[in-house]
Amino acid sequence: MKVWLITIGEILPIKEGARKGRTSHLADALVKRGHSVLWWTSAFDHFKKEWISQKNATINLNENFTIKLMRGLGYKKNFSFSRFVDHKLLATKFKKLLKKEEKPDIIVASLPSYELAHEATIFAKKNKIPIIIDVRDEWPDIFFEFIPHWMHSIVKVILWRDFKVVKNCLQKCTHITSMIKSSLGWALTIAERDKTPDDRIFYLGAKKIAKPLVAESKLSYIEKDAKGKFVVSFVGNFNEFYNPIILIEAAKILSKLDIYFILGGDGIYYNKAKELSGGLKNVALTGWLSNPDIAYVLSFSHVGIIPCFKKIEAFPNKAFTYFSAGLPVISSVEGGLKEIIKKNNMGLYYPAGSATELADRIKSMYENRILCEEMSKNANRVFDEIFDAEKIYKDYAEYLEYIWKKEKK
Secondary structure, eight states: OOOEEOOSOOTTTTSSTTTOOHHHHHHHHHHTTTTOOOOOOOEEEEETTTTSSSSEEEEEEEEEEEEEEEEEESSSSSSSSSHHHHHHHHHHHHHHGGSOOOOOSSEEEEOOOOHHHHHHHHHHHHHTTEEEEEESTTTTTTGGGGOOOOOOHHHHHHHHHHHHHHHHHHHHSSSEEESSSHHHHHHHHTTTHHHHHTEEOOOOBOOOOOOOOOOTTTTTHHHHHHTTTTEEEEEOOSSSSOTTTTHHHHHHHHTTTTTTEEBBOOOOOTHHHHHHHOOOOEEEESSOHHHHHHHHHHHTTTTEEEEEOOEEEEEOHHHHHHTTTTOEEOOOOOOOHHHHHHTTTTTEEEEOHHHHHHHHHHHHHHHHHHHHHHHHHHHHHIIIIBBBHHHHHHHHHHHHHHHHHHHHH
């Protein structure tokens, strides 16, 4: 098959040690099965807020895997007018550029960007190509989480076209996939269509993290500082959704105990975190982490933290990363993740935004190592059963083969 993957806002597998996301894993699985993959994406790094390329560019990773970079506007904040314009500009460029490419056999378009997904759906229907919309975030509904309730009606009027675009591509696509049950349900509701056996859930997942055999890392000084202590770690982007500054507050509350906090990553709140953690001997900030760095830090950690700024029901990538390292999780995420953690006894929940509640959950694990070890075993078991990226994306690739063959008949 010739497969187009359309996704922006994901780390690209163009540098050694880059953390692979959903599209990278799916592309790898497809290439491994002998298919050809073209990934359409932005030339702007969503996480570092910097340009990968100053112009449209093509990157050939191997003979069966190509990445097409499109130059948009760029933006400084995730929720901003600039990002809104950036996505529209990318969709316009995509519409022009796709005419020059050999037509694919099947398309997987992520939502967001709904503008790109919309253009991909129009192209697919015109050319009788099966298209799967893979729902990752509930845009533009997600805007309502960041504005007062009294403004919701106003925003619906202002963004009426955007809501129409989302509904249109979800109605006209061949099938819908998602990473969690709630997002698939949201998409089907928007599309006003019943779920079919071919509307599927494929968890985000992660690759199994192997414990480093040799303790050689630029972060070895952190392991020395943490030696003999109960290690609490956060890895990821310091953003509006997962703001680790609350961990610094918890660290202050628990400063008299042998608990060590590692905040791995960067983002818009990194400088603030650095400022607030100044002088704290039980907190370490690592900056951006590569895959080997993450594996190293988690190899001597006892628990992973998912701190939310406010109530959300996402199933964040870092949850799979923690589970892949056999770590129990303390999370403030609602919905599917909360249910799975509770059902399988693989972590604890705390209310979003409460540093005292977070500190209490950390302390309970610190004081009950037997419970912590039991949760760790459960995390390992559940990861192997349902969250291993090798299995998830093998299944996703087989699903795309099945849809392609079915639609050809």
